[in-house]
Amino acid sequence: MRARPVGYQRWEVIVDGPRDIWAEIHDVAERWRAAGSPDRFRLVFDEDRGQKVVSECGRLSWQLPAPHPLDEGDIP
Known part of the structure; x- marks a missing residue:
């Protein structure tokens, strides 16, 4: 672009x-x-290690990509 x-x-x-x-x-x-131009969001974690960002009003949400596992020796 x-x-x-x-x-x-x-x-x-x-x-x-x-x-x-x-x-x-x-x-x-x-x-x-x-959605009213929200300026606050929550980060939600589920039991399957999924992550989602949700606006405070709940009208907007985005599923985040799955986290990559750490390699042995990486700092958590």
Whole structure:
């Protein structure tokens, strides 16, 4: 993704590749505004070592990638 200014408070965004990152950014921003622009989140852990970020109001959530196991000798 490349962005460049094209006037006062205007930008041109060029997306290339298998994912439209710009569309994903817009989607997340819309969901955040629709949820009331929350500024506090909780980190939730489940018994399967899953991790999720949840907004305080509960209207937004993201599943986080599974943590990688530590190699022997890594500092926990």
